[in-house]
Amino acid sequence: MMRLFGRWFGRTPASTLDSLCLGIDYSGYPVRVNWQDRCLLAIGESGSGKSGLLASMLVQAEPFVQAGLVQLYGIDLKQLELSASSGLFERIAVTPDDALHLLDELNMMMTKRTEHMAGNTRDYTTSAQFPRVVLVIDELAQLFRQDTKTNREFQNRLTALLGMGRACGFLVWGFSQNPRKEAIPVRDDFYGTTIALRMGEAEAKLLLPSTALQAGLMPWTFPDIPGLCGMWDPDERRASLFRTTWVDDDQLRSLTRDSRACSAAVPERAA
Ligand SMILES: Nc1ncnc2c1ncn2[C@@H]1O[C@H](COP(=O)(O)OP(=O)(O)OP(=O)(O)O)[C@@H](O)[C@H]1O
Numbered sequence: 001m002m003r004l005f006g007r008w009f010g011r012t013p014a015s016t017l018d019s020l021c022l023g024i025d026y027s028g029y030p031v032r033v034n035w036q037d038r039c040l041l042a043i044g045e046s047g048s049g050k051s052g053l054l055a056s057m058l059v060q061a062e063p064f065v066q067a068g069l070v071q072l073y074g075i076d077l078k079q080l081e082l083s084a085s086s087g088l089f090e091r092i093a094v095t096p097d098d099a100l101h102l103l104d105e106l107n108m109m110m111t112k113r114t115e116h117m118a119g120n121t122r123d124y125t126t127s128a129q130f131p132r133v134v135l136v137i138d139e140l141a142q143l144f145r146q147d148t149k150t151n152r153e154f155q156n157r158l159t160a161l162l163g164m165g166r167a168c169g170f171l172v173w174g175f176s177q178n179p180r181k182e183a184i185p186v187r188d189d190f191y192g193t194t195i196a197l198r199m200g201e202a203e204a205k206l207l208l209p210s211t212a213l214q215a216g217l218m219p220w221t222f223p224d225i226p227g228l229c230g231m232w233d234p235d236e237r238r239a240s241l242f243r244t245t246w247v248d249d250d251q252l253r254s255l256t257r258d259s260r261a262c263s264a265a266v267p268e269r270a271a
């Protein structure tokens with residue numbers, strides 16, 4: 001199954017505003033995640049490597065954040081997963097109340113942008129004036145473990161964001177251990193890339209479309225190697241198998257949205 005990476009070995013093609021490049025798959029193709037107008041849902045059992053996957057995506061996203069073209073927001077009810085990379089985020093909500101407020105704010109920002117676009121342009125283009133907004137939710141299922149009323153509030157706000165956001169630069173990246181619709185009522189509103197990490201056969205069959213299974217994505221057969229990902233790209237109708245690039249905590253903590261913090265680390269050139 002494992003092929004060597006040939007001439008790509010040790011090198012990753014550049015990420016662009018259209019796609020983040022996460023590495024090279026076992027067939028030798030660059031693994032590109034559309035982050036222009038597609039959301040992302042990554043599911044895998046505990047310890048399968050979801051946070052590692054997010055870390056490698058954040059490393060790729062950092063230059064675009066520093067350029068002011070992308071803004072990251074987070075929801076992390078475990079209060080753990082996003083803390084190391086918090087320097088890259090505008091704001092991270094860690095309680096259900098805070099998460100509801102954040103979703104309200106994002107929905108308001110989205111409505112404002114749509115109103116502006118309605119009078120000016122049909123197509124959204126990412127710019128410093130209208131940056132792309134990516135909401136990262138670690139453990140999506142945790143959001144829906146509240147009382148019935150709160151669960152419904154989360155569902156309504158997320159459905160609105162997932163439904164209207166892509167057309168005006170608002171995306172959601174969701175991560176979860178559990179792919180079941182009872183656990184994530186908004187699962188089928190994620191239109192975009194699906195990444196399956198190690199999980200059981202029943203879970204995989206709930207998550208992946210039959211075309212992905214026919215294309216050979218079988219995450220229940222993955223060996224016990226953290227970071228092994230099966231990606232399904234619905235646009236290309238292509239399945240890729242790859243391992244995330246490991247990002248250690250120090251590297252994660254060094255991520256910042258402030259480009260001046262990076263240039264300060266570059267020594268002055270001698271005159
Ligand atoms: N690409 C990788 N290379 C090497 N080790 C990895 C890689 N990805 C993950 N790991 C190892 O696996 C461990 C678990 O990964 P991670 O924390 O990303 O899992 P998770 O799916 O987020 O789990 P949980 O659902 O419990 O949060 C990490 O602490 C790390 O030691």
Ligand SMILES: [Mg+2]
Nearest residue numbers: 050051052081
């Ligand atoms: Mg995790």
